[in-house]
Amino acid sequence: MIFSRKFIKRKGVKIAIHPRKGESFSMRLITLGGKGEDPRGMEGLTGLTASLILHGCMGKPYSRIVESLESTGTSLYFSAGLESVQASFWSLRDFAEDGLAILRDCLSHPDFPEEELEKEKNRAISELRRIWDEPEEAASRIFAGKIFPSHPYSRLETPSSLSRIERENLVKRMEDIFLASSTFVALAGEESLVEKALDLLLDALKEGERNFNIPFPQPGPAKYYFYLKEKAEQVQIRMGHPSFPRNFPYYEEAVLMNYILGGGGFSSRLMERIRAREGLTYSIRSSFSPMLRAGLFSISTFTRPENTARAIEAIVDEVRRIVREGVSEEEVEKAKSYYIGHFPLSLETPSQVSSLLASMLFYGLGEDYPEKFLDKMKKLTAEKINPVIGQVLFPEKIITVVVGNGEALHQLKKIGEVEQVLTDKEK
Amino acid sequence: MEFNYRLEKTAFSSQVLLIPKEAPLVSFQIWVRAGSRYERPGITGISHMLEHMMFKGSENYGPQEHARRIQEMGGEYNAFTAHDKTVYFENIAPEYLEEVIKMEADRFLRPRFDPEEFLREREVVMEERKLRTDNSPYGKAEEELFSLVFQAHPYHWPIIGWSSDIENFSRDVLVEYFTLRYTPENSFFVLSGKIPENALELLEKYFGPWKGKRPRDLPLPEEEEQKGPRRSEMEMQVQAPFVFLGYLAPGYCHRDFPLLSIIDRVLTEGESSRLWQKLVHEKGLASRAGGGLYPMADYSLFFFYGVSAAGKDIRALEEELTRQVERAFLRERELYKARNQVLAETVSSLERAYYTGLSAGEGYLNCAAPSTFVKHLEAIKGAKPEDVMGCWERILDHRKRNIVLIRSIK
Numbered sequence: 001m002i003f004s005r006k007f008i009k010r011k012g013v014k015i016a017i018h019p020r021k022g023e024s025f026s027m028r029l030i031t032l033g034g035k036g037e038d039p040r041g042m043e044g045l046t047g048l049t050a051s052l053i054l055h056g057c058m059g060k061p062y063s064r065i066v067e068s069l070e071s072t073g074t075s076l077y078f079s080a081g082l083e084s085v086q087a088s089f090w091s092l093r094d095f096a097e098d099g100l101a102i103l104r105d106c107l108s109h110p111d112f113p114e115e116e117l118e119k120e121k122n123r124a125i126s127e128l129r130r131i132w133d134e135p136e137e138a139a140s141r142i143f144a145g146k147i148f149p150s151h152p153y154s155r156l157e158t159p160s161s162l163s164r165i166e167r168e169n170l171v172k173r174m175e176d177i178f179l180a181s182s183t184f185v186a187l188a189g190e191e192s193l194v195e196k197a198l199d200l201l202l203d204a205l206k207e208g209e210r211n212f213n214i215p216f217p218q219p220g221p222a223k224y225y226f227y228l229k230e231k232a233e234q235v236q237i238r239m240g241h242p243s244f245p246r247n248f249p250y251y252e253e254a255v256l257m258n259y260i261l262g263g264g265g266f267s268s269r270l271m272e273r274i275r276a277r278e279g280l281t282y283s284i285r286s287s288f289s290p291m292l293r294a295g296l297f298s299i300s301t302f303t304r305p306e307n308t309a310r311a312i313e314a315i316v317d318e319v320r321r322i323v324r325e326g327v328s329e330e331e332v333e334k335a336k337s338y339y340i341g342h343f344p345l346s347l348e349t350p351s352q353v354s355s356l357l358a359s360m361l362f363y364g365l366g367e368d369y370p371e372k373f374l375d376k377m378k379k380l381t382a383e384k385i386n387p388v389i390g391q392v393l394f395p396e397k398i399i400t401v402v403v404g405n406g407e408a409l410h411q412l413k414k415i416g417e418v419e420q421v422l423t424d425k426e427k
Numbered sequence: 428m429e430f431n432y433r434l435e436k437t438a439f440s441s442q443v444l445l446i447p448k449e450a451p452l453v454s455f456q457i458w459v460r461a462g463s464r465y466e467r468p469g470i471t472g473i474s475h476m477l478e479h480m481m482f483k484g485s486e487n488y489g490p491q492e493h494a495r496r497i498q499e500m501g502g503e504y505n506a507f508t509a510h511d512k513t514v515y516f517e518n519i520a521p522e523y524l525e526e527v528i529k530m531e532a533d534r535f536l537r538p539r540f541d542p543e544e545f546l547r548e549r550e551v552v553m554e555e556r557k558l559r560t561d562n563s564p565y566g567k568a569e570e571e572l573f574s575l576v577f578q579a580h581p582y583h584w585p586i587i588g589w590s591s592d593i594e595n596f597s598r599d600v601l602v603e604y605f606t607l608r609y610t611p612e613n614s615f616f617v618l619s620g621k622i623p624e625n626a627l628e629l630l631e632k633y634f635g636p637w638k639g640k641r642p643r644d645l646p647l648p649e650e651e652e653q654k655g656p657r658r659s660e661m662e663m664q665v666q667a668p669f670v671f672l673g674y675l676a677p678g679y680c681h682r683d684f685p686l687l688s689i690i691d692r693v694l695t696e697g698e699s700s701r702l703w704q705k706l707v708h709e710k711g712l713a714s715r716a717g718g719g720l721y722p723m724a725d726y727s728l729f730f731f732y733g734v735s736a737a738g739k740d741i742r743a744l745e746e747e748l749t750r751q752v753e754r755a756f757l758r759e760r761e762l763y764k765a766r767n768q769v770l771a772e773t774v775s776s777l778e779r780a781y782y783t784g785l786s787a788g789e790g791y792l793n794c795a796a797p798s799t800f801v802k803h804l805e806a807i808k809g810a811k812p813e814d815v816m817g818c819w820e821r822i823l824d825h826r827k828r829n830i831v832l833i834r835s836i837k
Contacts, residue, residue, distance in 0.1 A: 023774045063708070066699040071764040073771025092771050119711060126714035126736040130667035133564055231664045231836075234557040266482075266491040267498050276491065279547045282554045302558060334499050341501015341520060345452045349778040425666060 002370045003347055005357060011202050012181035012209070016357035018188040018350065025096040025189035026350040027089040027197060028358035032182040032212055036082040036153045036293075044124065044157030045165055049112075049173045050080040052120055056111035065102060074099035082153050083212070083292050084362065085177055090351055096193050100200045107178060107204035112170045125159045132423050136302075138227055139236035139403040142421050143298070146225055146399050148242055151217040153294055159424050181209035186357035188350035214293040217242045219397040226412055227403045227421045235308050235404035239315060240298035241397045246290040246363040252376045253388040254288055259335040260327045261318065262286025262299060267334060269318055274301065280311045288392070292363065297393065305404055308411035312400060319395040326386035339377050343370070428773065428804060432787060432797050437630055439637045442615040444797055446787055450620035450780040452502075455527055456516040457535070458615050458788050461608040463510050463588075464581045464724070465644065469595075472588015473604050475508040476552055476596055481515070482506075483544040485530075486537035490544055493530045500526075503781075510582055511724040512792055518781050521621045525629050532633035535609060545598045553594070556587050564663045568831045572673045575657050575829040576728055579648040610639025617788045620780030647725065650675055658830040662837070667714065668741040669734040671831040672748055676720065676727040676822050680794035684722070685806035686818040687729065691720040692765035694752060695731065699764070705751050706733050712744045718752075724793045729822060741832065749828060755819035757812050769807050773800065 008015050038045045054069075054076070055062040069076050072095035078087050087107075091099045131137045141156070148154040183205055187194050219241040244254060255263075262270035262285050270284045284301035299319075303311040347353050360369045402412050412418050433445045461474045484490040497504040502519035517527045560566040570585045577583040587593070611634070618626055653675065677683050694701050695718040698708075706716040718731035733748045735741045776782035790799030 022778070024778065063699065063704060066697065067760075067764075070697040070699040071760065071767060073767040073769075075771075090775070092767070092774060095767075119708065122711060122736065123707065123714050126667065126734075129737055130714060130734055133663075133665040133667055135562055136558075229664060232562055234554065234562045265498060266494040275551070279550055282551050282558060302554070304554070334495075337499040338501050341499070342503075343501070345501060345503070345518065345520060348451055348780070351778075423666070 002344055002374075003353055005367070007367050010198065011205065012207065013202060013205060014184050014361050015198065016186040016361055017194050018186070018353045018357060019191045019194065020188055020350055021190060022350060023093050024350055025091050025093055025193055025197070026187070026354045027100075028186045028354045029087040029201065030084050030184045030358050030362045031178045032084055032210055033177040034081045034083040034085060036214055038152070038155070040155065041161055042164055042169065043155050043161040045169055045173055046085065047080045047157065048117070048120060048124065048162070048165055049170045050078040050085045052112055052116060052170060053078050053106050053110050055116040055120065056113045057106040058109045059111065060105070062116055065106065068102060069099055072098060076103060082294070093190065093193065096189065097196055097200075100197050104200045104204040110174060112167050112174070114167055117165075117167055117170065121162050121165065124157070124162050128157070128159060129425065135229060135232055135234070135236045135403045138229070139238050139401055142225055142227055142403070143238035143240070143399070143401045146223070146401060147240055147296060147298070148217040148294065149220040151294075152214065153217060176210065178205055179208035179210050180205040181207075184358060184361035186354040186361060188354040212292065216245070217294050219394050222397055222416070223399050224412055224416045224418045225399070225401045225421050226409050226418050228406070228409060229403055230405055232403065232405045232408075233305070234302050235305050235402055235408040236302050237308070237311065238298065238300055238401040239312070239398050240296060241394050241399060243288060243295040243297040243392050244290055245292060245295045248290060248295070250388040250391070251290065252373065252380060253385045254392045256332060256335045256339070256377070256380055257322070257327055257385050257389055257392070258286055258288055259338060260331045261322050264335060264338065267338075269322065270299070270315065273318055274311060274314055278310075278314060280307050280314070305407035305411065308402060308404065308408045309414045312412075312415060316395055316398060319393055319398070323389050323393050323395060326389060327382050329382045332380060332382045332385060336377050336380060340374055343374060428801055430777065430798055430801050434797070435627060437611070437627070437634065439611045439631070439635055441611040441630075441634065441637070442791075443627060443630065444615060444617045444787060444791055445622055445626070446617070446619040446783055447622050448620055448780060448783065451520070452518050452780060453521045453524055453618060453620040453622055454516060454518045454781040454784045455524060455531075456514055456617040456619070456784050456788060457531060458617065458792055459513045459609055460511070460613045460792070461513045461604070462508060463584060463586045464647065465608065466581060466584070468584070469592060470600055470604070471584040471592045472552070472586070473596060473601060474513055475587050476549070476593070477601055477605055478506050478508045478513050479548050479552060480540055480545060480601060481534050481538060483541060483548060484539040485534035486539065487533050488530060490541070493534060496530060497527070508586055510586060514785075514788070516781065516784075521623050524623050524626060528629045528633050532637070535634070536637055538605070540598060540602055540605075542598055545601070549593065549596055552587070553590070556590060556593060560585065560587065561590070564665050564669075564833055567661070567663070568669070568671045568833050571659050571661065571831045572671045572730060572829060573728065575659055575831065576673045576675050577650060577726070579650050580725060581647060582723060582726065607642050610641065611637045612639065612641035615791065617784045619784030619787070650726065653827045655826050656828040656830065658832065660832045660834060662834050665833060665835050667734050668832070668834050669732060670741060670745045670748060670833070672718075672731040672752060673829040673831075674729045674822055674827050676729040678725050678727055678793065679722040679789065680799065683818050684727065685803045686810055686815050687720055687727070687822065688769060688803065689762065689765040689807060689810060689815050690819050690823070691718070691729070692768050693757065693761045695719060696768055701751055702731065702733070702748070706744065706747055710747060711736055712739050712747055716748070722789075741834065745830065745832060749825070753823050753825050753828070755816055755823065757815050757819075759812070762810070762812060762815070766807055769804055773804050
């Protein structure tokens with residue numbers, strides 16, 4: 001075993017434990033149900049619910065809750081993804097129990113005070129406005145909203161959807177998530193503390209299991225989206241399409257292929273061509289983000305306005321080439337060597353281990369996943385990878401998002417029909 | 428707080444800081460006294476440009492080959508340039524240490540600085556500058572704040588350099604700068620984590636022929652006392668106007684630095700911090716607010732910021748931000764909180780060999796004492812409220828205020 005771990009099930013909750021001596025305690029809790037389920041017109045509901053859990057519980061106000069946590073150097077935050085809500089906890093050993101007691105109180109009895117909801121809604125609306133000021137954030141936001149065409153995973157919160165959300169919606173949403181049989185907990189720390197932590201946490205979860213019936217998103221036709229920033233001296237580019245979910249049987253094959261294409265820094269083909277050979281950018285990377293009910297392939301880079309068309313065409317060309325020609329044995333050996341060497345190095349801290357354990361539980365990867373992953377990696381060859389490429393990359397179905405100035409728009413129009421995006425303020 | 432280290436000197440006159448600790452890896456770091464403070468107008472950003480060129484090949488390795496080899500080991504590598512230093516690092520499984528040292532020695536002793544690669548990389552650096560500064564309102568505001576706070580000292584110019592300097596870099600200047608600064612006496616090594624027993628022998632074996640003295644640097648100007656507030660306003664394409672606020676503070680080794688760290692935690696750390704509670708939560712003037720104490724060798728920059736909330740006046744935000752920052756008072760529970768926060772951060776960074784190496788390296792570089800970060804923690808534990816207050820009144824004084832305000836283009 002690469003690291004010690006044990007798995008138990010209590011009150012229906014699946015739990016992974018990494019016993020470890022040390023001065024800190026780390027815990028991840030993931031529950032099924034995320035932003036992808038927000039009702040139409042009420043996008044932002046799960047995100048607001050997650051961020052308001054600590055804004056008052058059992059009559060204790062938000063300011064006192066954060067004061068209690070931060071007074072001991074404890075870090076606790078809730079975040080909402082498309083398919084889950086996650087609580088991340090880290091504390092000094094001696095303060096773990098105090099912090100976990102707060103977590104229990106807030107998970108079991110969140111107050112969701114009206115006043116706090118109003119404040120947080122206003123803040124979220126302000127933040128939506130700020131996003132457009134940073135080209136990188138703007139590009140990523142547009143991409144998230146376009147990548148899964150007519151699918152709930154691409155419906156994003158807007159000022160109007162946020163303003164529609166009422167306290168009763170939060171209360172109802174909270175009742176619907178954090179159900180014991182759909183919740184997963186990973187802990188790393190001293191065993192005596194782990195026991196106490198479990199007693200506190202399991203107390204806070206309601207019995208039950210939830211359904212998660214999201215239709216699987218399919219790639220659509222290639223499209224080009226553009227957001228104008230007149231003064232921008234640089235163009236942000238995001239490209240991609242829907243791809244495979246986490247339970248895809250050829251996950252490792254796809255991961256290795258992506259390392260060769262654009263995941264492997266200076267070892268990747270995209271970096272070699274777009275940065276080193278053509279000098280079009282400072283950085284470019286591609287990645288797969290597989291989830292339970294969807295997956296995503298994406299490429300991210302930036303360039304000068306006058307190089308917009310050239311960069312995009314070169315990127316598509318590389319994607320087409322890897323689909324057409326596959327990867328070589330030499331490339332595969334180098335990529336394997338990276339993953340096999342890197343995996344043990346990435347498990348240095350309790351937080352890194354608890355984070356891996358939590359995703360193993362959430363995606364049902366099996367208790368021996370770390371060993372199986374390495375084992376499978378060792379056996380992969382170009383011959384095994386090449387037939388998979390056409391199942392995960394679709395060069396003719398790439399969605400392209402560009403944020404830049406008038407010259408960038410002019411360039412983009414040379415490649416295809418462009419749809420211009422407006423911010424809520426501009427509409 | 429357990430922190431053990433050993434300091435050794437190699438035959439080729441470099442210091443080596445060894446920090447053995449339980450870890451699946453060893454973090455190998457080379458610290459060079461090369462950074463923007465050692466530059467002059469006309470060549471600002473040359474330290475950073477040189478860092479880029481160090482990845483462009485050496486006698487026995489092609490461009491980026493070094494990086495590719497580290498990746499094949501499953502390791503992490505990179506380098507960063509700051510005001511007072513350039514740091515190169517590799518986090519790798521211990522069995523690869525010899526190969527890593529061999530590669531590092533090749534580029535430190537025999538770099539290529541290929542003229543064509545140089546011209547191409549200059550373009551890449553220009554793009555990096557656009558990404559981080561010219562195209563980012565926050566990057567631009569930060570650059571402006573440094574220039575406002577530091578009027579005499581080289582901290583005045585940005586680490587990446589002014590655009591026109593980058594455009595005019597010549598390879599000759601780069602080589603000259605390299606020859607002067609990348610010497611064994613002007614650099615030191617840090618090894619943190621699972622250190623192989625023969626680590627020092629490996630350094631002697633590959634870096635043995637490395638020669639060169641520590642350059643005799645001329646004294647740098649000191650900042651004159653600021654007699655009144657300074658401000659700079661810029662119009663940009665932003666929907667959310669924001670304000671940056673900065674004050675000149677003493678450097679990392681100064682006895683007041685730990686006291687300033689306390690004030691920093693009180694004002695800016697987390698959602699219970701004063702700025703978040705007052706500006707974001709209570710008054711709703713900002714959608715986010717915070718700041719930090721940016722440590723450097725000769726001075727530090729104490730900075731704060733607020734991003735205006737939708738429909739709120741930026742002037743009202745500026746007024747409230749400065750009021751909160753310049754109002755010196757400390758509650759007992761805030762002192763308690765700051766102590767625990769710093770303790771937690773220290774424990775957390777000691778969980779990783781890489782961060783442990785960085786913390787110790789910072790202390791050695793600036794204060795000739797690798798355990799400075801532990802001493803800071805002790806000083807924070809023993810700090811008296813009246814000392815913190817004295818420091819607060821001296822540093823966060825309204826006459827010493829520097830404001831950068833970013834408004835929307837009308």
